Amino acid sequence: MTTHDDKKQNNNNTTPVQDEDDEQLLLVEDDELILLEDDEIISLVEEDDEIISLVEEDDNQPLQIKPWKIMIVDDDLAVHQATKLALKNFVFDGKPILLLEAFSGLEAKQLILENPDLAFILLDVVMETNDAGLNVVRYIREELNNRRIQIILRTGQPGEAPEEYVIRHYEINDYRTKVELTRQRLITSTISALRAYRNVIAVEEQTKELTKTLKSLQQTQLQLIQTEKMSSLGKMIAGIAHEINNPITFISGNIDYAREYVRDLLELIDLYQQNLSPPVAAIEDKLQDLDLDFLCQDLEKLFDSMETGSDRISKIVLGLRNFSRLDEAQMKQVNIHEGLENTLLILQHRLIANGSYPEIAIVKNYGKLPLVNCYANQINQVFLEIFTNAIDVLTTSKDVGKDPTIFITTEMKDSETVRVSIADNGIGMSENICQGVFDPFFTTKPVGEGTGLGLSISYQIITEQHKGQLQCISQLGKGTEFIIDIPI
Numbered sequence: 001m002t003t004h005d006d007k008k009q010n011n012n013n014t015t016p017v018q019d020e021d022d023e024q025l026l027l028v029e030d031d032e033l034i035l036l037e038d039d040e041i042i043s044l045v046e047e048d049d050e051i052i053s054l055v056e057e058d059d060n061q062p063l064q065i066k067p068w069k070i071m072i073v074d075d076d077l078a079v080h081q082a083t084k085l086a087l088k089n090f091v092f093d094g095k096p097i098l099l100l101e102a103f104s105g106l107e108a109k110q111l112i113l114e115n116p117d118l119a120f121i122l123l124d125v126v127m128e129t130n131d132a133g134l135n136v137v138r139y140i141r142e143e144l145n146n147r148r149i150q151i152i153l154r155t156g157q158p159g160e161a162p163e164e165y166v167i168r169h170y171e172i173n174d175y176r177t178k179v180e181l182t183r184q185r186l187i188t189s190t191i192s193a194l195r196a197y198r199n200v201i202a203v204e205e206q207t208k209e210l211t212k213t214l215k216s217l218q219q220t221q222l223q224l225i226q227t228e229k230m231s232s233l234g235k236m237i238a239g240i241a242h243e244i245n246n247p248i249t250f251i252s253g254n255i256d257y258a259r260e261y262v263r264d265l266l267e268l269i270d271l272y273q274q275n276l277s278p279p280v281a282a283i284e285d286k287l288q289d290l291d292l293d294f295l296c297q298d299l300e301k302l303f304d305s306m307e308t309g310s311d312r313i314s315k316i317v318l319g320l321r322n323f324s325r326l327d328e329a330q331m332k333q334v335n336i337h338e339g340l341e342n343t344l345l346i347l348q349h350r351l352i353a354n355g356s357y358p359e360i361a362i363v364k365n366y367g368k369l370p371l372v373n374c375y376a377n378q379i380n381q382v383f384l385e386i387f388t389n390a391i392d393v394l395t396t397s398k399d400v401g402k403d404p405t406i407f408i409t410t411e412m413k414d415s416e417t418v419r420v421s422i423a424d425n426g427i428g429m430s431e432n433i434c435q436g437v438f439d440p441f442f443t444t445k446p447v448g449e450g451t452g453l454g455l456s457i458s459y460q461i462i463t464e465q466h467k468g469q470l471q472c473i474s475q476l477g478k479g480t481e482f483i484i485d486i487p488i
Helices: 004-010 077-086 105-114 132-143 163-169 183-275 281-290 292-324 336-346 376-396 431-436 454-465
Strands: 014-018 024-029 032-037 051-053 068-073 095-102 118-124 150-155 174-177 332-334 361-366 372-374 405-414 417-424 469-474 480-487
Touching: 068 077, 068 105, 068 183, 077 095, 077 183, 095 105, 105 118, 105 132, 118 132, 118 183, 132 150, 150 183, 174 183, 183 292, 281 292, 332 336, 332 376, 336 376, 336 405, 336 417, 372 376, 376 405, 376 417, 376 454, 376 480, 431 469, 454 469, 454 480
Parallel strands: 068 095, 068 118, 118 150, 150 174, 361 405
Antiparallel strands: 014 024, 024 032, 051 095, 332 372, 405 417, 417 480, 469 480
16 A cells, blocks of 8 residues: 555655646646646645535526536545646536545545536545555446546556556546646546536437337337227227127017017917817827927017027127227217126126136126216227236136136215226236336236237326326235226
């Protein structure tokens, strides 16, 4: 370890170094820098505060201007004093400087942590150890991974850290001996370092903006794709509903006529039985084979069943058309329960048991709700996404119990807000996953099975389009609940 006294023993010479404009010079005496002006030593007594502002008091100086932060790291007090005096009242790009001081590598590291906006460092090499300054460089570049701070190494003992070796192996911006740093050169180096720092910050900000813009464009692109898919789904559903509607209307419209015609035929048969008694043997045998009494009773039940089935298909068609809502691009008064029922109708085939999983039960607890002013097709899209995710969990996880269930609860949160809760008794999610479910491109599904946009788009629909709230509440082993709040 080289001490301050060791440095004096190594160099007892006094070397004046004049700057280019002959105004001031730095006197190198025993490796100490002393600023001279008009052949007289200027008093270098300063306050002992660690952070010293070099900005003169000026009532016209805007207080909101953030100064450049510069750090002097050197174990020699004279170097600190000379540097402060040389940079007194220095201004670059309309901003003053704020000088921070450290007298060892350890102090420098602490100040760097406390000042992440530090612009550059004037760093001595030999301090508490012969490579203390180089350790600070490694700390900045490797441990903190900081490429913003500009580092100028300056040493009074270049033999301890040869220039070529340091430049090759340490990521610094400049290497100077203390003899070289006249006032003018110090100012030149300061300007160059601050300009480089400013450019790095500008590039980082531009990179952030470009990254943000790219992410926004990607999100918009996938949202358009998702919206187009929903639009295509709506058109397909509307087309299917239209095609089914025509024949079912024909069938349901003719059931009453068929019932009436069959009744007339049965009355005719009854008249024949009354007036042609006893019937011939062939007719008697046929009546026994047909079991005419049973046929007459069952025909009526058959027509009732056909009418019930026809009505059911008509309701399904109506539900499909209501779900698509292609003709409702504007806000209108909507029955939330109707939207839930229509969405469940679309997913009915996935609720039925098969060889892989049991039937998914739907438990409804519908409260009394007023009509809600909303975009019906968008709200249905949100319902579809949440129901689909719940069904995916209940049908793909081996840890789901024997009674997979989706619980739907509707109520008035307050006098102005409708609340819809859709919960499942699946495996639930960890807190970290739950916090990320609304982020664009976030998905827990395998690659190729999920885009990570469904819930993100749902969140935007509820929060941005309808000024409501969408929450996810989940706990591992206890299922997941989505809560939708929509202003009336």
